[in-house]
Amino acid sequence: MSKNLNIDDKKIADILLKESYISEEDFKKGAEFAKNFHSTIVKYLLSEELINKDLLGQAIAESFKVSYSDLNTNIPAKEQVLKIPEALAKKYRAVLFTEEKNSVVIATDNLEQKNLKIGLKKIFKTKKIILSYSLPEDIDEIFIFYRKTLDTRFASIVKNQNKIAPEIITEIFQDALLYRASDIHFEPQEKEVVIRFRVDGLLYEAGRLPKEHYENILNKIKVMANLRMDDHFSAQDGAIRYTAEKGVAVDMRISILPALDGEKIVVRLLAEYVKDFSLSDVGLLEKNQEMLLKAARKPFGMILVSGPTGSGKTTTLYSLVKYINKPEVNITTIEDPVEYKVVGVNQIQVNQRTELTFSKGLRSIVRQDPDIILVGEIRDKETAEIAVNAALTGHLLFSTFHANDAATSVPRLLDLGAEPFLLASTLELLISQRLARRICENCRYSYKETISSLQKKIPNAKKYFNSKSLTLYKGKGCKSCNDTGYHGRTAIFEFIQITKELEELILTSPSSQQIIALAKKQGFNSLFDDGLEKVKKGITTLDELLRVVPLDQ
Numbered sequence: 118m119s120k121n122l123n124i125d126d127k128k129i130a131d132i133l134l135k136e137s138y139i140s141e142e143d144f145k146k147g148a149e150f151a152k153n154f155h156s157t158i159v160k161y162l163l164s165e166e167l168i169n170k171d172l173l174g175q176a177i178a179e180s181f182k183v184s185y186s187d188l189n190t191n192i193p194a195k196e197q198v199l200k201i202p203e204a205l206a207k208k209y210r211a212v213l214f215t216e217e218k219n220s221v222v223i224a225t226d227n228l229e230q231k232n233l234k235i236g237l238k239k240i241f242k243t244k245k246i247i248l249s250y251s252l253p254e255d256i257d258e259i260f261i262f263y264r265k266t267l268d269t270r271f272a273s274i275v276k277n278q279n280k281i282a283p284e285i286i287t288e289i290f291q292d293a294l295l296y297r298a299s300d301i302h303f304e305p306q307e308k309e310v311v312i313r314f315r316v317d318g319l320l321y322e323a324g325r326l327p328k329e330h331y332e333n334i335l336n337k338i339k340v341m342a343n344l345r346m347d348d349h350f351s352a353q354d355g356a357i358r359y360t361a362e363k364g365v366a367v368d369m370r371i372s373i374l375p376a377l378d379g380e381k382i383v384v385r386l387l388a389e390y391v392k393d394f395s396l397s398d399v400g401l402l403e404k405n406q407e408m409l410l411k412a413a414r415k416p417f418g419m420i421l422v423s424g425p426t427g428s429g430k431t432t433t434l435y436s437l438v439k440y441i442n443k444p445e446v447n448i449t450t451i452e453d454p455v456e457y458k459v460v461g462v463n464q465i466q467v468n469q470r471t472e473l474t475f476s477k478g479l480r481s482i483v484r485q486d487p488d489i490i491l492v493g494e495i496r497d498k499e500t501a502e503i504a505v506n507a508a509l510t511g512h513l514l515f516s517t518f519h520a521n522d523a524a525t526s527v528p529r530l531l532d533l534g535a536e537p538f539l540l541a542s543t544l545e546l547l548i549s550q551r552l553a554r555r556i557c558e559n560c561r562y563s564y565k566e567t568i569s570s571l572q573k574k575i576p577n578a579k580k581y582f583n584s585k586s587l588t589l590y591k592g593k594g595c596k597s598c599n600d601t602g603y604h605g606r607t608a609i610f611e612f613i614q615i616t617k618e619l620e621e622l623i624l625t626s627p628s629s630q631q632i633i634a635l636a637k638k639q640g641f642n643s644l645f646d647d648g649l650e651k652v653k654k655g656i657t658t659l660d661e662l663l664r665v666v667p668l669d670q
């Protein structure tokens with residue numbers, strides 16, 4: 118919670134203590150923290166998870182002697198919110214929380230405004246106005262209701278005929294960040310340009326622009342990204358550091374490709390919400406997390422994560438690197454591109470122009486003798502060879518590999534020329550993964566499904582479920598998930614731990630089927646098994662699992 122709460126920190130902490138929400142000791146520690154770090158007790162309590170947002174809201178409300186309106190769980194309907202006109206609502210930070218016959222409850226995060234009630238009287242006439250407290254970030258979330266569609270805003274920008282391109286770009290970038298998009302696509306068609314956002318892995322249309330303004334927008338983006346404006350026929354890549362609302366800097370990667378109806382722009386947003394790095398957020402089941410950490414504690418060996426492009430492989434490895442990152446461990450990475458900076462880790466960027474390739478970079482890294490090496494991707498014979506040798510000579514090496522499942526990595530690496538006996542002695546863990554959308558926690562509900570109806574989707578359903586009916590989950594769709602029922606993503610994994618038996622099998626240059634057959638004997642869980650576990654827990658839906666993972670044969 119970074120927003121200024123406009124509250125008396127000491128007073129709130131006193132209330133939390135008085136109500137026994139925190140202990141005397143927590144209070145003292147918080148006061149000390151506030152003094153030493155020029156911070157507040159409340160910030161300390163939140164960061165240490167000694168209180169949650171709700172408790173804080175209640176305590177603040179109590180300090181003002183009003184009730185607390187929890188806008189997070191009781192979201193008012195859009196029509197209701199819009200009864201207070203935008204200008205007034207934003208001026209007074211007021212949301213219509215509930216409306217009765219004779220009274221209304223208004224939620225605000227600023228109770229000390231003299232004219233608030235007078236302003237509201239004009240709308241609610243004779244009804245009694247009762248003020249209540251809500252947290253600033255919750256009020257801001259509700260204000261999303263006032264946002265007009267991108268198309269409407271485009272039209273009004275165009276009508277004003279002033280700085281059209283920069284204003285349209287700002288609107289698009291801001292919406293993309295608001296809706297947690299990971300990519301923005303500008304797709305020129307014959308008469309229009311379609312703007313699409315990728316959210317939680319899927320593309321949605323966000324708006325359409327008249328084509329006549331596209332050239333200026335394209336040029337403006339090229340200038341921002343240091344690209345050549347006069348070049349319309351080659352692929353160009355660049356970067357923008359964009360300063361969003363509230364001064365937050367967001368790094369963007371720009372890729373421009375000539376297409377039939379004009380140059381297509383794809384903007385990748387490297388925003389905070391995209392880089393969820395905590396190992397506990399990746400979506401590992403306990404057993405797999407233990408297996409991963411055990412392998413990562415070994416002094417040498419190789420951990421390989423495979424999966425198609427966009428399956429979250431890099432995020433998994435980053436989370437692992439972040440987890441084991443300590444001052445006494447030397448971690449070096451070579452990546453293309455370096456997507457996220459990790460403090461305390463030496464990160465090297467592949468550069469084709471200076472011929473700093475994966476293999477050359479890796480060769481020099483090994484000479485610097487790091488403990489752990491992360492290679493962005495093993496793509497060629499040379500890199501594969503150096504990687505295996507590095508892992509053999511006392512380094513722990515993590516890398517991603519473009520293969521469909523964990524077992525296929527072995528024959529593919531052998532095809533790249535890796536020696537079976539070297540591979541057998543260095544491989545520790547083979548992981549494969551996919552990304553599935555998470556059910557929105559705000560609107561998740563459970564429903565009953567019978568085995569017979571399930572069999573229409575999963576013919577061998579009886580193999581996985583041993584009761585006649587079962588409880589599954591879905592998202593209904595709400596404001597917080599933009600009516601999709603999904604919010605964020607989780608990874609679905611399969612893990613193959615290289616045991617003695619598997620080592621022996623690798624010596625014989627096995628097929629992926631042979632590897633899976635042996636892994637199954639040792640209790641291997643397929644992508645589908647792992648995903649199903651997450652479906653049963655209500656983390657994702659059955660439909661989503663079937664979308665991203667093939668049914669087991």
Ligand SMILES: [Zn+2]
Nearest residue numbers: 557560595598
């Ligand atoms: Zn929702």
